[in-house]
Amino acid sequence: MKTYDAIVVGAGLAGLQTARLLAERDHRILLVDRKSALDQSIHTTGIFVRRTLEDFALPADCLGPPVRHVTVYSPHRRSMELVSPDDEFRVGRMGLLYQRFLEQAIRAGVEWMPSTAYVNHTRQTNETIVRLDGPTNSCFVHSRYIIGADGANSRVGRDLGLEVNRKWIVGVEEVLRGVPLDGPPRFHCFLDPRLAPGYLAWLVHDGEEVHLGVGGYAARFDPMKALRVFRASVNDIVDLSSAKVIERRGGRIPVGGVLRNIANDRGLLVGDAAGAVSPLTAGGLDPCMRLSTFAAKVVADYLDTDDLSALKAYSGDLFRARFISRLWMRRMMAVTQSPALVEFGCAMLRLPLINLLAWHVFFGRGSFPDLDLNFAPQPAAST
Numbered sequence: 001m002k003t004y005d006a007i008v009v010g011a012g013l014a015g016l017q018t019a020r021l022l023a024e025r026d027h028r029i030l031l032v033d034r035k036s037a038l039d040q041s042i043h044t045t046g047i048f049v050r051r052t053l054e055d056f057a058l059p060a061d062c063l064g065p066p067v068r069h070v071t072v073y074s075p076h077r078r079s080m081e082l083v084s085p086d087d088e089f090r091v092g093r094m095g096l097l098y099q100r101f102l103e104q105a106i107r108a109g110v111e112w113m114p115s116t117a118y119v120n121h122t123r124q125t126n127e128t129i130v131r132l133d134g135p136t137n138s139c140f141v142h143s144r145y146i147i148g149a150d151g152a153n154s155r156v157g158r159d160l161g162l163e164v165n166r167k168w169i170v171g172v173e174e175v176l177r178g179v180p181l182d183g184p185p186r187f188h189c190f191l192d193p194r195l196a197p198g199y200l201a202w203l204v205h206d207g208e209e210v211h212l213g214v215g216g217y218a219a220r221f222d223p224m225k226a227l228r229v230f231r232a233s234v235n236d237i238v239d240l241s242s243a244k245v246i247e248r249r250g251g252r253i254p255v256g257g258v259l260r261n262i263a264n265d266r267g268l269l270v271g272d273a274a275g276a277v278s279p280l281t282a283g284g285l286d287p288c289m290r291l292s293t294f295a296a297k298v299v300a301d302y303l304d305t306d307d308l309s310a311l312k313a314y315s316g317d318l319f320r321a322r323f324i325s326r327l328w329m330r331r332m333m334a335v336t337q338s339p340a341l342v343e344f345g346c347a348m349l350r351l352p353l354i355n356l357l358a359w360h361v362f363f364g365r366g367s368f369p370d371l372d373l374n375f376a377p378q379p380a381a382s383t
């Protein structure tokens with residue numbers, strides 16, 4: 001039976017980042033994903049915010065053109081413009097980006113098993129035996145530690161006895177090509193509880209691709225129907241007459257804030273599995289990169305020293321404080337079901353103070369705590 005220092009379950013952004021960084025610290029890492037190829041079943045729009053683009057080296061050819069303009073629409077389609085002097089967003093070409101991250105991880109020494117699902121694990125003294133199901137057979141591997149990067153509905157989290165996500169919204173979108181761009185690249189946000197109860201509908205046009213989507217609480221709408229209605233309603237904003245749908249995406253977005261109990265002596269959670277998504281904007285890519293980088297540091301320190309206290313820093317309780325105001329705003333969005341009330345809220349956005357708040361939501365830099373992203377090993381304690 002093969003033995004690893006850590007097995008990373010899930011090769012989304014969180015798993016890829018954690019696996020590579022651990023391998024760079026010379027640990028023996030196995031990365032598995034049930035997908036056979038990482039450009040399959042993508043479930044993110046891929047909007048990266050300025051903070052991520054500044055702090056992480058994402059390959060430029062995997063990103064679309066910068067976006068500085070945001071237009072917010074009320075249920076009656078009254079619009080308000082927000083324009084930043086900076087490049088605020090870029091839409092990732094996610095299939096390519098995952099592939100590039102995977103190549104970097106493999107170069108760093110990560111062993112990669114596609115088409116391989118994590119099934120369960122059992123604990124033995126200092127090691128864990130993990131059962132993996134491949135396309136034709138099952139296999140078992142030994143691992144000192146397990147990292148659950150398996151998304152919003154984490155099986156690893158359940159098996160480890162850690163906290164699991166209980167609050168989420170769902171999002172669906174179409175990716176289109178062949179749409180003429182009139183004006184600068186733009187992020188259009190539609191606040192309308194009939195189309196997107198508790199969240200928003202979006203249309204992002206960066207000049208190369210258009211992402212058209214709706215999100216909201218699953219119990220309150222039919223996402224596919226809402227997407228059709230939304231698409232039919234944007235003709236005065238974009239010309240979709242020659243548009244070609246190149247992809248359909250969708251999935252769950254955890255919005256309960258980072259979970260409290262996300263690590264123990266057997267394993268820990270990163271990314272969506274840890275609930276690391278802004279409850280307000282539902283942006284998960286920045287938290288995912290930050291938390292994964294921090295997780296890799298903590299796990300590497302633990303594997304280097306065998307000292308379980310290294311894991312103590314990895315507590316959701318420590319990160320949640322940053323989410324308090326966002327969790328309150330999420331609750332407000334969840335209960336606001338009346339289009340008239342949202343219309344009123346949108347009118348309020350014109351008031352300087354509220355406008356500043358909107359500016360902060362779209363262009364602010366505070367989606368996730370500033371964690372120690374310095375990945376160097378801990379200096380040895382002096383005696």
Ligand SMILES: Cc1cc2nc3c(=O)[nH]c(=O)nc-3n(C[C@H](O)[C@H](O)[C@H](O)COP(=O)(O)OP(=O)(O)OC[C@H]3O[C@@H](n4cnc5c(N)ncnc54)[C@H](O)[C@@H]3O)c2cc1C
Pocket residue numbers: 009010011012013014015032033034035043044045046047048116117118119149150151152155170171172173213249250251252253270271272273276277282283284285286288
């Ligand atoms: C429609 C939609 C649009 C979004 N748009 C944005 C956006 O524009 N910007 C933003 O910041 N955030 C966005 N988000 C949120 C963001 O995409 C996620 O927070 C982020 O992608 C989470 O990455 P992850 O690596 O944690 O999980 P995932 O990307 O979900 O990766 C989990 C991986 O685990 C694998 N897996 C699961 N179970 C198993 C198993 N048992 N065995 C093996 N493998 C397994 C899956 O195949 C998958 O590859 C969006 C979410 C949705 C649903």
